[in-house]
Amino acid sequence: MDAWGRFRRNRLALIGLALVAVLAASAVLAPWLAPYDPARQSLIEKRAKPGGKYVLGADEFGRDILSRVIYGSRVALLVGLLSAAIAVAGGLLLGTLAGFSGGWLDALLMRGIEILLAFPYLLLALAIVAALGPGALNTTIAVGIWGVPAVTRIVRGSVLALRETEYVGAARALGAPVFALLRRHILPNIVPGLIVYATLFMANAILLEAALSFLGLGVQPPTASWGLMVSTGRDVLLVAPHVATVPGLAIMLTVLAFNFVGDGLRDALDPRLRGSG
Amino acid sequence: MLTFVVRRLLLAVPVLLGVVFVVMLTVDLLPGDAVTLMLGEHATKDAVARLRDHLGLDKPFLVRYLDYVGRVARGDLGRSIQQNRPVGDELADAWPATLQLTVAALLVATVVGLAAGITSAVWPNSLFDAMARLGSLFGLSMPVFWTGLVLIVVFALWLNWLPVGGAGSLGHLVLPTVTLALPSVAMIARMTRSAVLDVLREDYVRTARAKGVAEPWVLARHALRNAFIPILTLLGLQSGQLMGGAVLTETVFAWPGLGRLMVKAIFARDYVLLQGAVLVFALAFVVINLLVDLSYGLLDPRVGRQG
Numbered sequence: 212m213d214a215w216g217r218f219r220r221n222r223l224a225l226i227g228l229a230l231v232a233v234l235a236a237s238a239v240l241a242p243w244l245a246p247y248d249p250a251r252q253s254l255i256e257k258r259a260k261p262g263g264k265y266v267l268g269a270d271e272f273g274r275d276i277l278s279r280v281i282y283g284s285r286v287a288l289l290v291g292l293l294s295a296a297i298a299v300a301g302g303l304l305l306g307t308l309a310g311f312s313g314g315w316l317d318a319l320l321m322r323g324i325e326i327l328l329a330f331p332y333l334l335l336a337l338a339i340v341a342a343l344g345p346g347a348l349n350t351t352i353a354v355g356i357w358g359v360p361a362v363t364r365i366v367r368g369s370v371l372a373l374r375e376t377e378y379v380g381a382a383r384a385l386g387a388p389v390f391a392l393l394r395r396h397i398l399p400n401i402v403p404g405l406i407v408y409a410t411l412f413m414a415n416a417i418l419l420e421a422a423l424s425f426l427g428l429g430v431q432p433p434t435a436s437w438g439l440m441v442s443t444g445r446d447v448l449l450v451a452p453h454v455a456t457v458p459g460l461a462i463m464l465t466v467l468a469f470n471f472v473g474d475g476l477r478d479a480l481d482p483r484l485r486g487s488g
Numbered sequence: 489m490l491t492f493v494v495r496r497l498l499l500a501v502p503v504l505l506g507v508v509f510v511v512m513l514t515v516d517l518l519p520g521d522a523v524t525l526m527l528g529e530h531a532t533k534d535a536v537a538r539l540r541d542h543l544g545l546d547k548p549f550l551v552r553y554l555d556y557v558g559r560v561a562r563g564d565l566g567r568s569i570q571q572n573r574p575v576g577d578e579l580a581d582a583w584p585a586t587l588q589l590t591v592a593a594l595l596v597a598t599v600v601g602l603a604a605g606i607t608s609a610v611w612p613n614s615l616f617d618a619m620a621r622l623g624s625l626f627g628l629s630m631p632v633f634w635t636g637l638v639l640i641v642v643f644a645l646w647l648n649w650l651p652v653g654g655a656g657s658l659g660h661l662v663l664p665t666v667t668l669a670l671p672s673v674a675m676i677a678r679m680t681r682s683a684v685l686d687v688l689r690e691d692y693v694r695t696a697r698a699k700g701v702a703e704p705w706v707l708a709r710h711a712l713r714n715a716f717i718p719i720l721t722l723l724g725l726q727s728g729q730l731m732g733g734a735v736l737t738e739t740v741f742a743w744p745g746l747g748r749l750m751v752k753a754i755f756a757r758d759y760v761l762l763q764g765a766v767l768v769f770a771l772a773f774v775v776i777n778l779l780v781d782l783s784y785g786l787l788d789p790r791v792g793r794q795g
Contacts, residue, residue: 223622323506333732334750334769338511341754341762418631422736425633426751441634445740449652452641459634466629474625 217479224475230468238284245278249435258451268453271443276454279435280461286436287465290351290420291413297355299409302362307393309363310370321367327360336419340428347436350429354416365408369401403480410476414469421462437462496781500774505557507770511763512553543569543760560767568753568761575764578749583768585655586745589737590730592665597672597730598723604673605680610707612685620677627674632733636667636740653742660741668737672726679722683715690714717784724780731769 252272261268267276309320339353373379379396423429424438437458444455540546565575608617644652650659696706735747753761
């Protein structure tokens with residue numbers, strides 16, 4: 212059975228895919244879907260309860276939470292996609308370099324990677340954001356850097372394994388440049404693994420962005436970021452619990468969707484890994 | 489055995505040196521001048537120069553790095569910029585609270601995660617298994633800080649059973665522990681399930697069953713003992729996740745630990761304190777994983793200790 216056939220039989224993966232589709236649609240169509248301007252304040256309606264005029268209620272400035280959740284999907288998806296791109300690009304570069312060069316450069320790179328992998332991820336991201344300063348772009352960079360070590364390991368392992376195969380040996384003997392080897396022989400072999408990794412990484416990247424924004428070190432106000440919304444809602448938690456809990460629900464559903472899709476992709480693309488992890 | 493411990497401890501040194509290097513370098517790359525940020529924009533040139541000199545900021549990066557490493561090796565972590573107290577004292581005040589929280593969470597996560605994972609593996613594809621697997625995906629997907637807030641709303645606000653935050657009594661510990669443990673419960677349950685399932689397929693388990701060993705005994709004596717090795721590795725890695733989670737949990741529950749101290753240090757641009765806190769976290773992580781490596785030998789006689 213082909214990969215799509217296997218994927219389609221996984222009910223959770225399909226639910227996840229549907230959720231991701233809804234999310235992508237809400238990010239793209241936010242200006243048309245949102246019932247109100249996400250920045251419009253209405254001080255007489257602040258902390259309005261869910262139901263009535265505001266379906267999901269209003270926050271402490273009287274801003275419509277539903278509209279802000281819809282606009283927040285833009286931040287979550289953008290940070291997730293861009294940081295995954297940074298992780299894959301950085302990992303491809305370093306992994307290829309380490310795998311093909313060997314020797315001391317390989318040893319040095321891999322030692323550095325081990326240190327990074329060993330380091331608690333939130334602390335690493337905190338250190339990077341503390342250095343770069345808060346903001347959406349710096350958060351994306353910090354989250355992306357966090358993903359680089361794992362991709363580097365995947366790529367290097369595959370380069371090392373394929374370097375020894377006869378067809379890559381033959382291609383090298385014929386004088387194929389490293390870039391051509393990478394594109395023609397190495398990449399096709401690792402793309403399925405990278406897609407699975409990138410999908411599961413998106414789930415964690417969105418969680419990490421939310422965490423950094425919650426701490427006040429990620430996306431800055433007045434941008435509608437889910438983590439930031441939970442953070443500001445925390446101040447009114449005891450009088451209006453919905454202000455903090457509703458955006459958190461959006462984070463959870465989004466992360467859950469990417470986890471469902473990632474698990475499904477792993478089982479479909481790489482049956483050897485089925486049920487592991 | 490002793491050689492193994494010593495060798496592993498020596499291997500930890502470059503890791504810690506690397507961590508300090510990375511943290512100092514990132515702080516060094518700070519946009520804008522750290523000193524101006526600390527003193528405010530209206531500080532006199534003289535005051536800025538004096539603070540720069542006091543912090544040694546006018547020296548080249550490598551000199552400062554070696555300087556710091558040398559002082560840390562002698563047990564001097566410097567003075568925090570905000571409180572002007574020895575960083576060692578500030579860390580000493582905060583770490584017991586973090587230790588208490590993370591150990592409690594690790595205990596809960598291990599007990600619940602193992603129990604759920606083993607049950608799932610013994611009855612695979614049962615209703616319990618399906619629920620546990622779905623539940624662990626939820627556990628992995630819930631933001632720690634949000635879980636904490638939801639627990640506060642339910643147990644402190646609605647039911648009024650437990651305090652909203654702060655530290656002091658056993659009751660204060662319950663919600664932060666559950667919050668912090670949840671993602672680890674999910675990871676450990678998933679890992680345990682697959683490890684035990686793998687072992688149950690082994691020949692020696694079939695042999696044990698064939699010669700009539702009772703099922704609980706097969707599980708305890710043959711299956712779990714071997715499944716524990718990958719689980720133990722995961723526990724070591726989870727301790728790192730717990731430290732990261734502690735930063736969020738402590739913030740949500742106003743828990744007076746290292747994580748909150750670190751966030752405060754970041755906001756105050758108190759990089760001396762920040763470096764100290766990161767160093768303590770890294771050291772704890774290295775020590776825990778050393779303990780994990782040591783316990784392999786206890787569980788698996790095949791593991792040589794040649795290191």
